[in-house]
Amino acid sequence: MSEIRKLTLAYLGLMALLALTVGSSFIDLGGFNPALNLAFAAAKAGIIAILFMHLARTEPLARLAVAAAGLWLAILFGLTLAGQATGGI
């Protein structure tokens, strides 16, 4: 697939996900709306990282930097939310 076609499809996919994000917010899914919103946001971030930022094709060292950031964020969110859930905060 030509590169320009790939970028155009990524763009259309992002716009479709935006429409789904806004559209789904008008449907009451109980407690699932926030989770769905975050899932759509993560899907958009994935498309941008892989197709616009070429993360999959980049140097292993750069991917390691991203993995490190993800690990620290997971620790930050994980421990804080665990503290919150157990009434520590």
Next chain:
Amino acid sequence: MTGSVESVAFDTRHREQAADTFGMWVFIGSEAMLFGSIMLVFLIAHISYGPAFAAASKHLSLTLGTVNTAVLITSSFAMALAHLLSTARRWRDAALALTATALLGIVFLAIKGSEYAMEFHEGIAPVLGAPFTFDGPDPVHAQLFFSLYFAMTALHGLHLIGGIAVVGWLLAFWRRTGPASRGRRVQAVGLYWHFVDVVWVFLFPVLYLIDR
């Protein structure tokens, strides 16, 4: 090959490019920590004061937020095209795509600015000493929502202003920049631009779509 490196620190263009990319991703990782922390503060406050945050969020303009998300995604698409065109050495088209990127960034800021103006007018902007009046339930924690909203969107806006400035600088020196440096600079500023877009992609549902 050796003649086209920008810094004397590198033997080959490939190594210089690899260092650029790695440096940008480390920088983006540190930026992710910054935005991640403030989003975590928001998340904890949201868990603690859910009803107040839901009532406050309804005062944001979903239409303008949605349009702005579309504008920023389009700017990222233009930036991705600029990178593609610069790798194909179509310099004129790459410069046009960069110009479109910066202009869309300015459109985003203009829409954001008009939203801020509306919020100041409505009295729900508890920043810069402006009066805060909120007639919903729990105005104290609604004020916390708006304080965090302004902190997060302003921090994002500052990053976008930085991005627009760098793209402007790149374009101002476009003719005087060698082909190898042009490609590398477009790639580096492109990574930053896409990251700022990703931040907004998370801010939009988190701020605008609470219990719609």
